[in-house]
Amino acid sequence: AQSVTQPDIHITVSEGASLELRCNYSYGATPYLFWYVQSPGQGLQLLLKYFSGDTLVQGIKGFEAEFKRSQSSFNLRKPSVHWSDAAEYFCAVGARDTGTASKLTFGTGTRLQVTL
Amino acid sequence: EAQVTQNPRYLITVTGKKLTVTCSQNMNHEYMSWYRQDPGLGLRQIYYSMNVEVTDKGDVPEGYKVSRKEKRNFPLILESPSPNQTSLYFCASSTRQGGENTIYFGEGSWLTVV
Numbered sequence: 001a002q003s004v005t006q007p008d009i010h011i012t013v014s015e016g017a018s019l020e021l022r023c024n025y026s027y028g029a030t031p032y033l034f035w036y037v038q039s040p041g042q043g044l045q046l047l048l049k050y051f052s053g054d055t056l057v058q059g060i061k062g063f064e065a066e067f068k069r070s071q072s073s074f075n076l077r078k079p080s081v082h083w084s085d086a087a088e089y090f091c092a093v094g095a096r097d098t099g100t101a102s103k104l105t106f107g108t109g110t111r112l113q114v115t116l
Numbered sequence: 117e118a119q120v121t122q123n124p125r126y127l128i129t130v131t132g133k134k135l136t137v138t139c140s141q142n143m144n145h146e147y148m149s150w151y152r153q154d155p156g157l158g159l160r161q162i163y164y165s166m167n168v169e170v171t172d173k174g175d176v177p178e179g180y181k182v183s184r185k186e187k188r189n190f191p192l193i194l195e196s197p198s199p200n201q202t203s204l205y206f207c208a209s210s211t212r213q214g215g216e217n218t219i220y221f222g223e224g225s226w227l228t229v230v
Contacts (some may be wrong), residue, residue: 009156034219043223045157072128090158094219101147103174104208105220109216 002027002093006070006107014115015083021076021110023065023091032094034104035065039087047089050074061085086114118143120222122207127229129197137192137225139207147210148190149174149219151181153204162205165190197229 003026013019025031033050048059055067065076074091088111092104120141129135141148149164149173150214157188161174179201181193190209194201 004128004158036221044221046218049218092159103161103164104159106160108156108158 002031002095002105003087004105004107006089006091006095006110008110009108010111010113012113012115013081016080019076019085019112020079021089021091021112023076023107024072025074025091025093026072027093027095030069032093033065033067033078034092035059035063036076036090036092037087038090038109039060044046044090047076057083058097081112083114083116086112088112118154118220120207120209120220122205122222122225124225125223126226128230130194130230131157131198135194135197137194137205137227139190139192139205139222140188141190141207141220142188143209143211143220145209145220146187146213147209148184149208149210150180150190150192151206151208152176153206159206160212161218193214194227197227199229202229203227207218 005024006068035047036044037047038044047063048057050057050067057065063078067074088109090109091107123138135182146167150162151159153159160176162180163174163182165171166185171182208219210219
């Protein structure tokens with residue numbers, strides 16, 4: 001069974017500083033990997049996804065993530081954080097054999113606070 | 117516009133009063149799912165459906181029922197809601213056709229059971 005660990009429950013960064021949110025997964029093969037963002041009171045917005053190919057994935061809002069097979073990680077990065085990035089971020093993994101269509105397994109989320 | 121629509125968005129109900137949260141998608145997706153989101157636990161899958169009349173349990177199915185009589189609709193039924201079902205619920209749809217493999221989520225339904 002797949003699982004996802006987001007070790008940081010809460011992170012605070014200053015506006016303009018760089019950001020890295022950690023995500024580690026457990027899965028027997030190469031999974032499908034996703035990052036979603038949820039603003040307060042809102043639904044889930046897909047930031048980026050990795051299926052195959054280039055291990056550095058570009059997403060929306062200036063985010064990127066790098067798939068590192070050797071470390072079973074898919075960390076999310078942004079070079080310069082904006083106050084509007086304050087939200088909760090979820091990493092998710094989908095099984096490659098059945099496709100993500102049937103199920104995503106989510107991490108517990110990291111809440112990002114941005115100070116001005 | 118591709119959409120997953122849930123109703124109601126907000127609901128306060130009492131223990132034991134049956135309720136249904138509807139979900140509809142306009143993308144002709146074969147897969148649909150329900151998730152619940154709780155603080156500190158992330159999102160957990162309740163039930164999913166791979167096509168009409170095909171449903172299966174997810175990680176936390178207890179206390180819920182689903183049906184898939186039409187491809188576009190996947191209602192979530194709480195026959196006898198209890199306070200521990202107070203949560204934020206998300207419906208999702210997806211397809212494997214064309215290698216899509218992207219899950220589309222609805223905007224969520226906030227349910228409070230008192």
